Amino acid sequence: EAGVVQSPRYKIIEKKQPVAFWCNPISGHNTLYWYLQNLGQGPELLIRYENEEAVDDSQLPKDRFSAERLKGVDSTLKIQPAELGDSAVYLCASSLGRGSGNTIYFGEGSWLTVV
Amino acid sequence: ELKVEQNPLFLSMQEGKNYTIYCNYSTTSDRLYWYRQDPGKSLESLFVLLSNGAVKQEGRLMASLDTKARLSTLHITAAVHDLSATYFCAVGRDLIFGKGTKLSVKP
Numbered sequence: 001e002a003g004v005v006q007s008p009r010y011k012i013i014e015k016k017q018p019v020a021f022w023c024n025p026i027s028g029h030n031t032l033y034w035y036l037q038n039l040g041q042g043p044e045l046l047i048r049y050e051n052e053e054a055v056d057d058s059q060l061p062k063d064r065f066s067a068e069r070l071k072g073v074d075s076t077l078k079i080q081p082a083e084l085g086d087s088a089v090y091l092c093a094s095s096l097g098r099g100s101g102n103t104i105y106f107g108e109g110s111w112l113t114v115v
Numbered sequence: 116e117l118k119v120e121q122n123p124l125f126l127s128m129q130e131g132k133n134y135t136i137y138c139n140y141s142t143t144s145d146r147l148y149w150y151r152q153d154p155g156k157s158l159e160s161l162f163v164l165l166s167n168g169a170v171k172q173e174g175r176l177m178a179s180l181d182t183k184a185r186l187s188t189l190h191i192t193a194a195v196h197d198l199s200a201t202y203f204c205a206v207g208r209d210l211i212f213g214k215g216t217k218l219s220v221k222p
Contacts, residue, residue, distance in 0.1 A: 042203050042212030098208050106158040
């Protein structure tokens with residue numbers, strides 16, 4: 001069974017440019033998460049989707065970040081314009097639901113460098 | 116606000132030795148996860164702990180949960196080099212992560 005798939009794996013952009021990351025969750029997983037991981041830190045939640053509905057986006061910097069999950073499957077995370085401080089790994093994760101026994105599976109991440 | 120603290124943040128061990136990583140959290144939660152992350156890789160789920168007194172073991176790793184103390188431990192038995200990685204605990208439905216424990220096992 002395929003895991004959580006993310007692309008691109010690596011991206012280098014100049015500041016003020018836009019960038020987008022794509023995530024395909026594990027088949028059948030209704031809950032999708034986007035996390036940000038800075039070097040040497042634990043991941044931090046940006047947004048959580050239940051099917052196509054964003055139910056927790058309180059940590060998403062809405063002035064420059066946006067996300068969508070059309071049809072409740074794939075999701076995209078966009079940054080426009082990017083700033084130097086946005087350099088980090090953007091992790092997508094999915095789970096069957098928010099039930100207590102459900103494991104949350106992570107993709108390999110999209111590594112962003114803003115120069 | 117839920118906060119999660121791990122210690123130690125760095126751990127250098129010799130092969131064959133035992134050690135414990137600690138994870139404290141600040142507010143009541145119904146679940147706690149342990150993940151492993153290798154350099155440049157994603158997070159691999161190790162354990163999900165759901166109830167007070169829960170203990171789970173996989174190979175040389177054993178995790179336990181004390182919900183009254185808001186404490187989880189990850190015990191490493193007879194460490195081997197392949198266990199070198201960063202270990203994270205995460206608490207709650209949306210995974211509030213600790214800063215991670217970078218484990219290095221040396222011959």
